[in-house]
Amino acid sequence: MARKPRDCRAVVTALRALRPDILEADLALQDPPRLEFDAGQWVSVPLGGKIVRAYSIASPPARASSITLCADVAPGGPGSRWFRGLAPGTEVRFSGPLGGFVFAHDDPRRALFVAEEIGIVPIRTILGDLRARGIARPMGLVFWGRDPGWLPYDREFRALAQTDPAFSYHPVAQEAEPAWPGVRGGLAEVVEAVASRVEEQVVYVAGGAATIHRVREILMARGRDRKSVKWEKFYG
Numbered sequence: 354m355a356r357k358p359r360d361c362r363a364v365v366t367a368l369r370a371l372r373p374d375i376l377e378a379d380l381a382l383q384d385p386p387r388l389e390f391d392a393g394q395w396v397s398v399p400l401g402g403k404i405v406r407a408y409s410i411a412s413p414p415a416r417a418s419s420i421t422l423c424a425d426v427a428p429g430g431p432g433s434r435w436f437r438g439l440a441p442g443t444e445v446r447f448s449g450p451l452g453g454f455v456f457a458h459d460d461p462r463r464a465l466f467v468a469e470e471i472g473i474v475p476i477r478t479i480l481g482d483l484r485a486r487g488i489a490r491p492m493g494l495v496f497w498g499r500d501p502g503w504l505p506y507d508r509e510f511r512a513l514a515q516t517d518p519a520f521s522y523h524p525v526a527q528e529a530e531p532a533w534p535g536v537r538g539g540l541a542e543v544v545e546a547v548a549s550r551v552e553e554q555v556v557y558v559a560g561g562a563a564t565i566h567r568v569r570e571i572l573m574a575r576g577r578d579r580k581s582v583k584w585e586k587f588y589g
């Protein structure tokens with residue numbers, strides 16, 4: 354059942370840099386003391402005037418008394434500046450939970466997740482939640498970044514693919530050192546190849562508008578219906 358979004362107040366308890374321009378912030382809920390949400394949902398942060406920025410919740414729903422946000426601050430706009438300015442003790446106001454980019458448990462089709470760089474955030478939360486609930490359906494992840502440094506949590510997915518035979522992981526980097534163990538190039542070719550192996554499939558894609566558009570084009574060209582692609586557009 355969809356939960357009603359509400360205004361929330363929280364305090365920053367910790368900050369981590371996954372790389373110089375990808376930051377995580379832990380926020381301890383003050384009011385309400387817990388935030389119930391579905392994996393894949395996001396919160397809306399008012400930044401003054403008409404400026405608002407959305408951030409997907411990067412922590413598991415089971416840990417409802419604090420949430421983690423993870424941001425690419427390279428764009429350098431108001432959202433990036435706000436995120437960079439967070440420090441332990443900073444009070445944060447936001448509303449949430451919002452959005453319908455959540456796993457459809459009643460859909461029997463095989464799931465393929467496609468993430469472009471920071472678009473991995475809601476997808477990682479969904480994958481973690483499925484694991485925590487013991488749901489081990491066959492599923493795949495295509496994760497693209499301009500270089501391997503733009504594949505946050507890559508190590509985590511590699512480890513998961515090694516221990517869970519039902520999970521197939523396809524990291525792709527536009528450019529990479531010769532020793533990097535992944536595919537080099539664009540995202541489209543890999544999605545094309547992975548999608549062609551499975552007939553009945555639902556695809557969850559998160560990232561920029563151009564990537565979402567391209568993935569939809571690929572799947573439509575294969576005769577899939579519009580409802581077989583669920584997407585979360587971060588920008589563009």
Ligand SMILES: Cc1cc2nc3c(=O)[nH]c(=O)nc-3n(C[C@H](O)[C@H](O)[C@H](O)COP(=O)(O)OP(=O)(O)OC[C@H]3O[C@@H](n4cnc5c(N)ncnc54)[C@H](O)[C@@H]3O)c2cc1C
Pocket residue numbers: 395406407408409410423424425426428429430431432433434452471474475585586587588589
């Ligand atoms: C539902 C939803 C969930 C989101 N979840 C997250 C999240 O978990 N983490 C996160 O970092 N962002 C997330 N975003 C994007 C976020 O809301 C901001 O748009 C982003 O942080 C940039 O904000 P900004 O004010 O710094 O830059 P803006 O002023 O908004 O953008 C500056 C320029 O950079 C481009 N741009 C914005 N983001 C990127 C990017 N990642 N890569 C390349 N170009 C970009 C914009 O198109 C624009 O041209 C989400 C957006 C939506 C709609």
